Amino acid sequence: MSRWMFPRLVSSRLLCPAACAALVWLAACAPSCVADERPTELVFPAPEINPTAVVWRTADPPAHPRAGDVWVCSPDGEAMVYVPSGEFRMGSPPGEGDEDEHPQRSVHLNGFWMDKAEVTNAEYARFLTATGHPAPSFFYQHWNHSRYTHPHQPVVGVSWDDAAAYAEWAGKRLPTESEWEKAARGPDGRRYPWGSEWDIQTTRRCNFSDCNDPVARSSSTIDDGYGYPAPVGSYPRGASPYGCLDMAGNVWEWCADWYDAAYYTYGETYNPKGPPTGIYRVVRGGCWLYDAPYLRGAARDSAYPSCRDFNYGGFRCVKSER
Numbered sequence: 117m118s119r120w121m122f123p124r125l126v127s128s129r130l131l132c133p134a135a136c137a138a139l140v141w142l143a144a145c146a147p148s149c150v151a152d153e154r155p156t157e158l159v160f161p162a163p164e165i166n167p168t169a170v171v172w173r174t175a176d177p178p179a180h181p182r183a184g185d186v187w188v189c190s191p192d193g194e195a196m197v198y199v200p201s202g203e204f205r206m207g208s209p210p211g212e213g214d215e216d217e218h219p220q221r222s223v224h225l226n227g228f229w230m231d232k233a234e235v236t237n238a239e240y241a242r243f244l245t246a247t248g249h250p251a252p253s254f255f256y257q258h259w260n261h262s263r264y265t266h267p268h269q270p271v272v273g274v275s276w277d278d279a280a281a282y283a284e285w286a287g288k289r290l291p292t293e294s295e296w297e298k299a300a301r302g303p304d305g306r307r308y309p310w311g312s313e314w315d316i317q318t319t320r321r322c323n324f325s326d327c328n329d330p331v332a333r334s335s336s337t338i339d340d341g342y343g344y345p346a347p348v349g350s351y352p353r354g355a356s357p358y359g360c361l362d363m364a365g366n367v368w369e370w371c372a373d374w375y376d377a378a379y380y381t382y383g384e385t386y387n388p389k390g391p392p393t394g395i396y397r398v399v400r401g402g403c404w405l406y407d408a409p410y411l412r413g414a415a416r417d418s419a420y421p422s423c424r425d426f427n428y429g430g431f432r433c434v435k436s437e438r
């Protein structure tokens with residue numbers, strides 16, 4: 117399936133620290149053609165499944181939310197969208213995607229709140245200040261590098277353990293793989309958050325390996341505006357049916373589950389939590405260095421949970437419905 121393998125190798129369970137460092141170096145040294153367009157606040161596109169969704173700014177989540185409602189909670193101030201209880205189609209139909217996406221199954225999930233966007237540098241910095249949590253060394257390197265330092269860019273260079281610690285501080289947790297996929301694709305099994313067509317030739321919907329990619333661009337003609345992580349919420353036309361942003365591309369996102377390529381053949385279909393043990397953790401959504409196949413809502417990948425030395429992986433958090 118792969119159109120180009122190098123970035124796939126460095127982010128996946130085949131991760132090689134030396135190759136990873138080389139990629140970071142290449143990205144840091146390559147000339148940038150990133151547009152200097154920085155939104156000052158997150159855009160709130162109306163969710164497709166509930167165009168009249170409301171924004172709640174309450175200490176506790178609303179008691180009777182509807183799909184796509186937004187709750188702005190503390191302590192991190194992140195906007196979360198409501199994904200209602202019910203079944204959705206998880207995985208890919210026959211003939212599509214990688215082997216680990218099969219068989220496609222109907223999975224039930226209880227309702228939950230999902231961060232609307234990836235966790236940003238500004239939010240992660242508040243967590244570090246409040247807790248004294250040790251920042252990974254790469255964090256400081258990229259923190260001092262203008263391509264990764266904007267407060268609204270997603271934080272990168274964080275391990276699974278870092279992400280889990282942040283989530284605990286925020287009173288949240290990392291999403292299960294199934295929660296992540298439902299929030300990204302909605303209940304109807306669409307290929308991308310916005311639908312099933314890769315129509316980014318005419319509409320900017322995501323940050324992927326476009327002509328700005330400094331390493332191995334997959335397209336020399338399509339310009340998505342960024343050759344590095346874009347400020348979160350830069351692509352409101354790429355929103356998921358519930359209104360989540362950047363679930364295709366920008367940065368990979370850690371999920372709570374251990375990774376097992378065969379999990380869909382035996383895993384539970386009622387609030388699945390993933391395998392009980394493993395070596396790698398699931399990452400989802402692709403990133404600014406990857407092409408369309410990896411940005412599909414069903415695409416699965418994985419990485420060492422201790423891995424920090426990469427500039428294309430971040431996370432978002434989830435909170436169970438009360």
Ligand SMILES: [Ca+2]
Nearest residue numbers: 323324326342
């Ligand atoms: Ca791009």
Ligand SMILES: [Ca+2]
Nearest residue numbers: 362365367401
């Ligand atoms: Ca993402």
